[in-house]
Amino acid sequence: MQLLSSLPISNIEELAAAMPETGQTVTYTPVGGTRIAESDLFTLREEVLSLARAHGMPDSLNNSSEFEGRAARLLRERLNISPNEASHEEVWTYLTCCWLLDIAVWRFGAQADRRRFIGNINRNTFRRLWWRAEVLGPDIDLTQLGEDELVNIMERPTVASDLRLARAVAREFLSRVDRGAADSRMQLMREAMKRLLRLTPMIAFAALNEGELQSIIEEIFNAAAAGLAGHPATVSGRHRAEDQVLHSASSSSVEPSAGVVRIPRITIGDVAFPPRPPADSMRDQDFDGAAATALQIVRTTGRVTNTNLREMVAITSGEAREVLQALVRDGRLARRGIRRGTYYVLAEAAVDDDIAES
Incomplete structure (x- = not known):
């Protein structure tokens, strides 16, 4: 906060000339890992700065989705840190305020919420990008996802903490967008995520194999698309058959073990x-x-x-x-x-x- 109040953040060119701020005291984690060299940080700054200039810096940003998608990949490749290290607010406060502050100010403006510059988990300019690349993996084209769509995945802890689930959602969504099956892509993602979150208390997604996970995600998006179109959602024949098996099992005459108290079934x-x-x-x-x-x-x-x-x-x-x-x-x-x-x-x-x- 002292740096933010002392550096000329209202003037991009003056701020860029003051970067990097190397006079700050730096500490390292006491266990494991390789300490990043200052030369690596200079290289990181030059590459991110070059990317920003290609997208309009110091003037207005053009194509924010492409810039942030490419920046996310760049940060993840150059900062090969562990998720534990990347979870610390101080790491991102240092990188932002001491090395990349001019780019963060250009991206969000000098009057932006200070959480864009300190290491806030969901708001820091660069922390959120690194984690998008980490969670969604190298096979998802981050430049094709809008901010609202990414927030719907990344700011749902139940989803973002399960890498397979987060990636399955992103793949299915982009597949539908690519083949023109989404009239309103933002509404489709929002509706699908609501339906997915309603299932998380009842389905252990981490216990599903790839085929089962993909099948459920497809059905969630099918139901979301049907709902947005004003049609009733349908259940696949496979799941109807499973429901019948479960119903038959629950209605059997098997008596409970001694000492077990039967309580009425509710929905x-x-x-x-x-x-x-x-x-x-x-x-x-x-x-x-x-x-x-x-x-x-x-x-x-x-x-x-x-x-x-x-x-x-x-x-x-x-x-x-x-x-x-x-x-x-x-x-x-x-x-x-x-x-x-x-x-x-x-x-x-x-x-x-x-x-x-x-």
Whole structure:
């Protein structure tokens, strides 16, 4: 921040003349790696600067996607650092402020968010480019991806942390763009990513083989394209057959092992949009059923909350509170936590915990 306030960042030519700033104290990681030589940093600066001049520097930037795509490859090739090293903010603050600040200011302007110049994970001018090349690999043409499309992949930690998944998404998207199958490419990517993220709690993408992963990504994009066109999404015959097998298995008459408590099966729709109870107060049988369910949950999972109970029984938040408080008064449950962190445990378990703590 001292450098940013002392260097002439409002004048590109003066700033370029002041680069590089080699008077700063530099430290290195205490374990492993080869220390980068100053001569390598001079070479890196010259190559990035040459690329920037080819795209308009010091005047207006032309073709930002091409510049950033090529710069990403260049940075990744010249900075052959480990992902651990590349995850440190200080690395990118030093490279940006001491070696490439004029290029960063030209790219985003002197009045840009200071996170463009310090090593912020998603905003630093060069850190985000290095990681795009690292995550998407050498086979994806980064110059063909727009900023919004890259952000949809790179700023989703669930996706970007799985290199195979991120690359499969990029390949499928670019394939559709190349063959003209995307009327609105930005909307297609956004819709596909929403559908993909909804699947991540239920599918272990890292456990899929290449064929399975590609098949699911294709179906996600097919559904996204159909939705944007106003058509209902369809499921492939292979997945319909799998669903039938799973349904047959779940509806079999196999009894659970001794000690396993069966709880009613619910769906995401049941949780999100449970049927509402009548407006009048709970009937005695409804109250008893809700109380039994609450005890079943706590015996199964060790605790029960207002939300847990409402997921299993079609009652309101106030009614769930009445049920749980009644069980506390009866000495069957004990309350723990405060406010939104409130939960209930079996009374005998609470007594054991209190004795252990004392």
